[in-house]
Amino acid sequence: MSLERWHRVQQFLFHEARLLDERRLQEWLALYAEDAEYWVPYAWEQNSPKDHVSLFYETVSLLRMRVDRLERELSPLDSPMARVNHYLSNVMVEEGESEELAARAYLLFIEHRREEQRWFAGRVSWRLRPQGASFLIGAKRVDLLNADQDAGHLRFAVPF
């Protein structure tokens, strides 16, 4: 893979993180293909979202419902809206047989809400479909280090 292409993928991932951090959620949704899958497992090394519960396992339609809700009217949970930072590192990109690229990164996610600041760590993988000079997200998976443990305290309306 060319350095330039690797750089473009990385910039794309940083762009996604920034849209989430700046709560530009419609723009964030637009990065996803209509048939995309967004998955945050509820078990470490979870094999399938079908036979085990997940923290998130959503179609774009469900993500849209989430975003729509946040943009129309804040519920008690989201008022005031939390401030968040997504830190991505260790970005690696692989080209496969198909046109799609597989990207992975480590995630540190810090959230400040009301009087509390908390953080989560995890590993993220994306399947990216080239589209012009940019990409569409075909799938995103976030494996939190504490997915199977302390998740009870997470409580978030906005994805990672």
Added chain:
Amino acid sequence: MREAYGELVGRGRVHRRFYTDPAVFEEERKRIFRRVWLWLGHESQLKRPGDFFTTRLAGERIVVARHTDGAIHAFHNRCSHRGAEVCAAAAGNARSFVCPYHAWTYRTDGALASVPLEQGYGAEFRSRMAGLRLEPVARVAAYRGFLFGSHAAEGDDLETYLGPEVRAAFDNLVERAPDGEIELAGGKTVQRYRGNWKLQLENSIDLLHPRILHRSAIDAADRVDHGGEPPSIEWDIVKSNGLTLREWDGMQIAAMSRGHCWMAGFLTRAIDENALQARYQKIMVERHGEKRASEILAFNRHNTIVYPNLFVNSRLAQIRVLQPVSVDCTEQHGYLFRLKGAPDEMFEASVRMVNTNNSPSSIVTSDDHEIFERIQQSLAGGRHEWVDLSRGIHEEDAGSAAAPVGTNELPMRNQHRAWAQYMG
């Protein structure tokens, strides 16, 4: 000196200490949670000899295991030597439980099998070694495969404790499986909030709040364009909260002895009118005949709430249990069941519904928990002494013969009357 706490429950109101006083919480452990039957798990978690799972019972760490003779035992997860946990796994299969500290080794019925360098003990120890074991839970019993434990050696038997109305919820959950058998599957959800356990207990039978508190989620669900396709089950569970206040007020509710209660089902009709449900209903009719199948499927309850900490949803094959951690911290653990003989896709749909409704990412229950935390904070710090639970009490006073409906807070008062009986 045993303090009487019954006066914290007044007529149509409860005192804020009911939710906030750590001394009250300690006494609840002793006088309620250590006296009643509490849900442990399901027999399907223990299929083979040696299968075990760990859980908590009234705050104590417990191992539940199937012994080589097939009998199910529940005992404290605490070595009788120095008190270390003997089993760190959530579930698995074991021939024995070996304490990681000094290797005291126990059989799957909890009996002590061996200690290292046994000769280091005198004759007195060796003579009583045969009687040493991981401390058993005082009583263990099952109703239709649902396992319960009690720290009290005496008291009502399990069936009496549950009563006919609660047993009907378990019966129906099992009967909804075409093969008449269910299996706990799909992992569990954990939601934790910094509030008292009774806030969730009240909320589960509070029919006035959904349309109001969950409005933003309901409205978002309303705006979803399904593009002509049948709506997904995840959408439905959000959307269903959007009955009008008048519709909520017409919903059937029931309050039973020992603080138990139930509420009628409220899911939209869409959930019963898709191709998958039609396939399932056909299987049920083949197994049971038209009449019996429709009897089973007509059992339309949402939660049956088993005092003090269990929510049974027969229709959705789900169970939730409250694990109070401290006076102001509570965990809600959610489990689901696979109905044997039903199409696999039904279980997949249940999994998706739980993701949306009972996981930490839920846009419904997260708002409930947010409210509980705000209540807890304001009650802990304020001068406000009493919380009002008097809605519908005038009908109760008048001895109305009609069954209570909808937004009447009678089931909450019924819960708190049971509380006062235990705590008074």
